[in-house]
Amino acid sequence: MSCHCQTPVGAERRISQCRDSSADFLDLSGLRLKQLPGTVRDLTHLRVLDLTNNSLSTLPDWLAELGLLCEICVNGNPLRAIPRSLAGLPHFTGLHVSRCPGIGEDDGIGALPHLRTLMMEQTGLSQLPEWLRGLRGLTNLSLGSNALRALPEWIGALNQLEGLWLEQNRLRSLPPSLRNLPRLRVLQIDGNPDLHIPAHIAASMDPDMILDTYFRSHSLPANI
DSSP states (O other): OOOOOOOOHHHHHHHHHHHHHTOSEEEOTTSOOSSOOGGGGGOTTOOEEEOOSSOOSOOOGGGGGOTTOOEEEOTTSOOOOOOGGGGGOTTOOEEEOTTOTTGGGOGGGGGOTTOOEEEOTTSOOSSOOGGGGGOTTOSEEEOOSSOOOOOOGGGGGOTTOSEEEOOSSOOOOOOGGGGGOTTOOEEEOOSOGGGOOOHHHHHHOOHHHHHHHHHHHTTOOSOO
């Protein structure tokens, strides 16, 4: 006997409203979805899709048919990989996968050529995945509330970064290459007591102030 998963009424109502109004944003958050309804496939005008706090373990490959899609939020789902087909979307610049345990093992994220914003808070990371170093176009990277103890020297090669969130980790040191990020304007690093950065300095989120204080206290040169 075959089993068909029934789409919650609330989801179909939101999808219908989006279709009828030609809205470019669809909110399907908090609906306990186990799979993405197939009717979303018809929303070719969609730009932003919010799937926060559902029960999605996979996303369909046909999302790549939504040619205008630029951002997906899947925070709080048991998702461990994204469809490889998303790499073909020319405008896809934002991915939110916080609270998706294990998603850091998916090197497919590193194949998204246009990614600018990547949010990966509370994903269980103990080290930065190697695939991250290929995302040279990133402007915002959030890695807060993980278990990071160190950052690789290659993080300094992500030279388009404007915001870097590292709060509530277990960092014991910072690489000098962080000073090679000319566009960095926001650095959140509080909640890493082993760095011994004064709380009022960390709270400033000012990269120059934070890094000057840290490297001065560790007797490292001001410029590398």
